[in-house]
Amino acid sequence: MIQLIFFLTVGVLLFSSLFFLARRKPRPEGTSDALVEARQALSSLQAGLLPEKLVKRVFDRGDWEYVKSEAPKPVRQLFLEERKRIAILWIDQVRNQIKNLSRFHRGSARHYAKLNPRTEMSLAFSFFGLVCSCRALQLAVSMAGPYAAPRLVGAVANAAERTCKVSEQSLAFLNAAQLGMLTNRAAGSALSRG
Amino acid sequence: MDVEQATADLRNRTLSEIPRSLDRLIYLASMRDYNTGLYYHDGLASRFTQDVACEALADCHREAFAHLVACSLRELVDQMEGYISSTHTSARDFVTAWKKLEPYRVAVPVETDPVTAQLLFSSFKIALAILEARLSSRPAQQVA
Numbered sequence: 147m148i149q150l151i152f153f154l155t156v157g158v159l160l161f162s163s164l165f166f167l168a169r170r171k172p173r174p175e176g177t178s179d180a181l182v183e184a185r186q187a188l189s190s191l192q193a194g195l196l197p198e199k200l201v202k203r204v205f206d207r208g209d210w211e212y213v214k215s216e217a218p219k220p221v222r223q224l225f226l227e228e229r230k231r232i233a234i235l236w237i238d239q240v241r242n243q244i245k246n247l248s249r250f251h252r253g254s255a256r257h258y259a260k261l262n263p264r265t266e267m268s269l270a271f272s273f274f275g276l277v278c279s280c281r282a283l284q285l286a287v288s289m290a291g292p293y294a295a296p297r298l299v300g301a302v303a304n305a306a307e308r309t310c311k312v313s314e315q316s317l318a319f320l321n322a323a324q325l326g327m328l329t330n331r332a333a334g335s336a337l338s339r340g
Numbered sequence: 341m342d343v344e345q346a347t348a349d350l351r352n353r354t355l356s357e358i359p360r361s362l363d364r365l366i367y368l369a370s371m372r373d374y375n376t377g378l379y380y381h382d383g384l385a386s387r388f389t390q391d392v393a394c395e396a397l398a399d400c401h402r403e404a405f406a407h408l409v410a411c412s413l414r415e416l417v418d419q420m421e422g423y424i425s426s427t428h429t430s431a432r433d434f435v436t437a438w439k440k441l442e443p444y445r446v447a448v449p450v451e452t453d454p455v456t457a458q459l460l461f462s463s464f465k466i467a468l469a470i471l472e473a474r475l476s477s478r479p480a481q482q483v484a
Contacts, residue, residue: 200453204455204459212412232455
């Protein structure tokens with residue numbers, strides 16, 4: 147009887163794994179979607195999220211000093227809540243884009259770029275380290291506010307920038323014109339998938 | 341090349357008269373058609389072409405936005421005070437209207453990074469709260 151229950155449980159587990167695998171969205175490995183997604187992640191990081199000006203503004207202690215000296219308690223509270231929200235949004239976006247890039251490198255980079263194993267390994271470690279650092283930073287900010295870990299903010303931003311540079315080399319073959327073409331193709335395939 | 345000339349023309353003739361980034365942002369956003377996202381400026385279009393004028397206005401809009409995002413909170417509050425006094429409306433009415441309508445949300449250039457846009461909206465919200473707190477600590481006759 148116990149054996150029967152055991153085999154039935156294994157069977158159910160195998161069947162559910164098969165079911166979830168079959169229902170999973172097809173990953174865009176080796177397709178134009180993957181390339182476009184990676185290029186967009188890279189430009190979002192480099193042009194949108196990582197520029198020093200933005201990082202400085204989000205985590206600038208000077209604004210807090212100003213609010214402390216100028217505004218009553220409810221405004222100070224509003225300021226801390228708002229900056230915490232923005233800081234978490236920034237960390238979330240950086241982590242998501244890093245994950246997008248990492249997905250491309252895990253699945254598709256080898257189809258397009260000839261990275262040596264050492265670079266691939268170093269990239270893999272960088273991605274993993276960055277995602278972990280983002281998690282740690284998010285935890286620190288959630289618990290202790292936007293100014294909880296200024297060094298970690300700098301470390302995450304610098305590490306993300308370095309990773310982007312290495313990743314950029316593997317996407318360098320994709321110029322603007324090709325990207326436009328691929329974006330259209332990716333949009334077309336997305337439409338046809340419905 | 342034409343776009344660069346048009347941008348320089350816009351900066352020299354029009355934007356040089358508008359020193360604050362906040363005023364520039366609002367002015368340039370008002371040049372944009374909400375239905376199409378295209379910018380219109382008759383004078384600039386007559387000297388160049390409509391397409392070139394549109395691109396020059398979009399460039400200047402992005403530039404004004406970037407300047408404003410880079411401002412510290414203190415600078416943003418100062419810019420808002422300057423802007424309020426240039427509108428000739430009562431500061432209280434202005435703060436109330438901006439808190440309700442949040443007009444700055446439609447002043448953002450297209451394709452702005454969402455985090456950057458959210459940061460600016462949040463800074464506006466805090467700046468308005470600071471101005472409101474200042475107003476309520478002042479006697480009513482000094483406010484208008």
